[in-house]
Amino acid sequence: MSTHGPAPHPPPNGSRRRAVCFAALLAVLAAWPARTARAWSDTGHDLITEEAVQRLPQPLRSLFADPPSLNRLKAASIAADGRTDAQSPHYSPAEKPRHFFDIDAVADEPPPFATFPRDRAEAERQFGAETFEKTGTAPWAAGEALDRLVDALRDGRTGEVFAAAGDLAHYATDLHMPLHTTKNWDGQLTGNHGIHKALEVGLVNRRLDACRAEVQSDRRVVHYLADPTDHLFDWLIAAHARVEPILEADTAARQATRYNPAQHPEDLDQVDSAQARPYYKALAEELAKRGSPEAAALREASAHLADLLYTAWVRAGKPVTLQAAAQAADAEPTPPYWLIALAVGLLLLLVWPRRRPARRGGDASGPTE
Numbered sequence: 001m002s003t004h005g006p007a008p009h010p011p012p013n014g015s016r017r018r019a020v021c022f023a024a025l026l027a028v029l030a031a032w033p034a035r036t037a038r039a040w041s042d043t044g045h046d047l048i049t050e051e052a053v054q055r056l057p058q059p060l061r062s063l064f065a066d067p068p069s070l071n072r073l074k075a076a077s078i079a080a081d082g083r084t085d086a087q088s089p090h091y092s093p094a095e096k097p098r099h100f101f102d103i104d105a106v107a108d109e110p111p112p113f114a115t116f117p118r119d120r121a122e123a124e125r126q127f128g129a130e131t132f133e134k135t136g137t138a139p140w141a142a143g144e145a146l147d148r149l150v151d152a153l154r155d156g157r158t159g160e161v162f163a164a165a166g167d168l169a170h171y172a173t174d175l176h177m178p179l180h181t182t183k184n185w186d187g188q189l190t191g192n193h194g195i196h197k198a199l200e201v202g203l204v205n206r207r208l209d210a211c212r213a214e215v216q217s218d219r220r221v222v223h224y225l226a227d228p229t230d231h232l233f234d235w236l237i238a239a240h241a242r243v244e245p246i247l248e249a250d251t252a253a254r255q256a257t258r259y260n261p262a263q264h265p266e267d268l269d270q271v272d273s274a275q276a277r278p279y280y281k282a283l284a285e286e287l288a289k290r291g292s293p294e295a296a297a298l299r300e301a302s303a304h305l306a307d308l309l310y311t312a313w314v315r316a317g318k319p320v321t322l323q324a325a326a327q328a329a330d331a332e333p334t335p336p337y338w339l340i341a342l343a344v345g346l347l348l349l350l351v352w353p354r355r356r357p358a359r360r361g362g363d364a365s366g367p368t369e
């Protein structure tokens, strides 16, 4: 959930390189607290993924519900955030836009964006593909992950089943987060700067039990989705309608407590922080007055993720088990130890016979002194 950000700056010219390097170093150092906070964003993904699996019908649920499988799926559901981290070995520059879709930055019309093209090719034809590199691609990324999951389930590629299901869980969950659907993604356009992490990290962190209860409430049977991309856009637009009440609640909480979360990133993880307590209490109360839009987003993300997983499973022909043989075939790649051992053996065979006669000759001649 924590990857949203402004468009990258143009590359520096040569004369400013040293200053930029220094600034980059400072930026890396400054990023440490934010990275620590990401674990709490992961908590939100964990909650949603775990509950989505509980909502699945049998025998689909049994594919993911045992503790090792559930842990594997939860780890896969946060892997996408890791790919946005420039320090990570899994970093991919193409990853970032998949986590959001700022529909108000690109649509020519007000909500509910009734005529906005949901087909990617048509949208790119109208607005240009490069536009979506800046404004995001979350619903399409979720749709692509669903297609990958269908193929992997059908082919019995267990490793890819978890990777694709994890990506599907991540992108589908991110687009339910209201602040992942707007150009005002951190409240920076309305005096609410800092609300993004305050909501998805600070508040979730402080209301973990309430969030869990909310996610687990109102369980219903899962639905097959004939057109998943269409539903993903519907959910995104519903999430966008929650931006306004969230900003209103934040404004009221700031005014009542004289606390600005943007100035206290250290409080996101510090649930015992006395200076932050009044603000987060007020924020929760103000949100509750407005129908708890953040809780509805969590609950619906979980229900909809269950629908998506069920839809992929039905499309794949309802496999009953994940194939053990396939699991071994596409397991995590390991270093080719046997090849290294073989090469070392061959090398020894080449070297050993030449050295041994020489030593024997030395031995035969006996000590020279």
Ligand SMILES: [Zn+2]
Residues within 6 Å of the ligand: 001, 002, 003, 080, 081, 099, 170, 174
């Ligand atoms: Zn994300």
